[in-house]
Amino acid sequence: MIKTITLIGSGNVATHLGKAFLNQGVEINQVYSYNKDNAFELANQLNAMPCDEIKFISDESDAYFICIKDDYIEDIAQQLSVKNKIVVHTSGSVPLQILNQFENHGIFYPLQTFSKEKDLDLTTVPFCIEANNKKTKHALLEFAKTLSNNVHEIDSEQRKKIHLAAVFACNFSNYMYSIAEDILRQEHLNFEMLKPLILETAKKTQENSPKAMQTGPAIRNDQEVIKEHIELLNDSKKHQEIYQLISHAILNSSDISK
């Protein structure tokens, strides 16, 4: 059973997980951040001790959650000395093997987009769990289930694909919103107008396959509107290219099922 935790990182994921752990009665021993202020701020919220040097991370917690940028995970892990305790990272794309030095290691990947400013109900968030041995896997699965009703055992290869899918579903769809915002701003129109549409489009996926719900000029091969839209995008070659490529892909999507 995981009852005490050390958080390594003080960003969005560390903040949301830390709060959820605390709500479950877990004790957060330490919060590490290389940035002292951030360490203090999050530690303070979680009744934990702040720490800004890896060597001062105590080995007394049941589990260590590395919630930092992908690029730094390996480096931080190599400096961490916590014997046989459980060490996990929360990244979608970094392989399990990066934590090989630890006797008990795993992945604790929440498939969600986190912002510090926005509270989030973790109970519906999918958690992707992986571990190097049965005991650790069991501990992580059980622990994740105290936070969420949506816990999955996922290997590193699958997790990579899930992360890739998430880039399309989250990062790229958000960029589409961002282009829409640009287009409206140029006309001095308020982005507010698009908010009900954005929300409804996302809501539709909750009950229907997005493929079946595809609408717009491209899927109905409305060349006149497509041509006009490309002209309207005349002052941004970048947006024109994106419009053309995606429209073309949608237009052909009915006969390309792969």
Add this chain to the structure above:
Amino acid sequence: MIKTITLIGSGNVATHLGKAFLNQGVEINQVYSYNKDNAFELANQLNAMPCDEIKFISDESDAYFICIKDDYIEDIAQQLSVKNKIVVHTSGSVPLQILNQFENHGIFYPLQTFSKEKDLDLTTVPFCIEANNKKTKHALLEFAKTLSNNVHEIDSEQRKKIHLAAVFACNFSNYMYSIAEDILRQEHLNFEMLKPLILETAKKTQENSPKAMQTGPAIRNDQEVIKEHIELLNDSKKHQEIYQLISHAILNSSDISK
């Protein structure tokens, strides 16, 4: 005051508007569709008379709502003979002038994505209103306000831009969901897993600028993950191209403000 209406069309927009009109105590006189069954079905729902020939459309309604595919609006309008009654279409991209033959004509464009299967609260839907004269504009604005708290006076040029923005915000974001679904399906993973992420990404736009909320490998210039993702997409050149183009655009978005 618009108190009686004839609906021309029986698709998603006609269905949702018709129901909302009825709820406001408006009488729907006739529902026209070239498809007799569809005319009967919607007419039946709206306590209206079905009609499958334009020449049988009576001229007794206060207003005529043309809710059909863009390509057919001009043709249908030319066959319609309703004297000085108000005639509007509900399209985002067809100009006002297409209805020039009518003494009182306008646009009644609901900026939303409609599915017959899914009920929708119209009170928050933005309605874009335009008309060829003051009297008609006033009548349409007042009428739209009985349905929604989000009514705007928008000219045809602005409406085109709004429609273009909506293609990005709705059609293209939905296509991003659709690619994500493909990627998961190939791994025999359930699309269900992405639903909380999709919804949360859309919800974030309700309170924050999407530009400020951009996350993912591209915005943090994580070339290692980007490279790996492009390799993972090896069996779909189409998805690879989209990934590369959008990632490149996101990567450069900080210094391209236009």
